[in-house]
Amino acid sequence: MRYDEAFANAKYIPDGDTYPPRWSAKAAAFRAAAGGRLGLRYGPAEAEWFDLFLPEGDPAGLMVFVHGGYWLDFSPRDFSHLAAGAVARGWAVAMPAYTLAPAARIAGIVRQVAAAVTAAAAGIAGPIVITGHSAGGHLSARMACPDTLPDALAGRVARIVPISPLTDLRPLRETSMNADLRIDAAEARAESPALLPRRAGLPVHVWVGGGERPAFLDQARRLGNAWACPVTIDAGKHHFDVIEGLEVGESPLMTALLG
Template identity: 75%
Template sequence: MRYDDTYANAKFIPGGTDYPPRWAERAVAFRAALGARARLGLCYGPAEAGWFDLFLPEAEPLALMVFVHGGYWLAFGPRDFSHLAAGALARGWAVAMPAYTLAPRARISEMTAEIAAALPVMAGAVAGPVVLTGHSAGGHLAARMASADVALSAPVAERIARIVPISPLADLRPLIETGMNADLRLDAAEARAESPALHPRRSGTSVHVWVGGDERPAFLDQARRLGNAWACPVTIEPKRHHFDVIEGLETPGNPLMAALLG
């Protein structure tokens, strides 16, 4: 298909196929070390994937960070990325990581609805401000929560301090011409409707886009497109590719964490 290589990542990253098993291994060790402060499988909805994991700091949480996992809406789950909660926990924040139904069992519009349904439940578990982030397809879903067309209750929307999509897919129209669309089932109408860059940003919602400087040109273009559409900052982090750009979430003093937590 026309854009298969354009949106491929692993084949253009040295050792790209080694990252997912390494993520999963670190995530398992992280949850084990956290013990009772890892509250797993909390329910937010009736679907099989209607659950989230909640990780708590040692003291009363200052606020809540939500991380939405990537995988082109086709792969992975929150428990492949549990270790990315480390930076926020070290700063006294709680972290929630929701699951959502993957394609082909769900369309992207249904995934957006699931994350919107999860937000009030996750926010209800921890007092204080809420910040959202997500990576790649998860960056798309996080950005959708800032889109004016996604209905959030006023109490939830008012608690969202900022949203930081990491390497997000902001305009889904090119993905129609990829092989993965056999499972995503995007048509022109849904691709437009589910593209954050084609919707206004919700009034009062702060957004900061983050992307690696060594990413595929398409992801740099997607990040800039969202930044231009929403007139929000775009940080291009030098010497980071699509798979290691998320590693900053593990370190409390990393610039990505500063952009996210303030």
């Protein structure tokens, strides 16, 4: 298909196929050390749950991380270790699961993530920051649009930082993945953050690796241009290591998220 190579990542990253098992191992080690409240429900469907990791003492606020995988792969438990930086800063971290394609369409996944944010926020006081990577970057960016979160909850959102986000879904219709994603023209228009308005007054900061595939740099810049929001190009980072800053409380990425 026309854009298959444009959105391929692992084959263009040295030892790219080793990253998912390393993520999974680090995530399991983090859960073993940090504990957490696992498998909290936000709805009746099998995948409608989230894990919550808590700091010592009262949380300063809530960070929500949405995992990627082109809406087709992975689980939040492949990325539990990415809660480490925020927990070290005194924040609670929610990591929601969602129904993967082809069992779900992207519009339905967006609704699930909004429900997960709502449920997690009900149990944690204070400000909310939302982030996510790749397809999770798309889902986190959708939370900045006026049609997702309830107004009262959106008023608590201090910042959204989509990492390497997919922001214009139209090219994905011309990939082999679309056999499972089933994105049609109407859904591409309705679910592309770069083609939608941002909720007034909600700060957004796009983050992307400087060594990413050109398509991902383009997708990040499209959202920055559409929403007139900052785009940080993290020099030397590729699509798989750009998220590592979430593990370190004082990293530039965590500073962009939490201040």
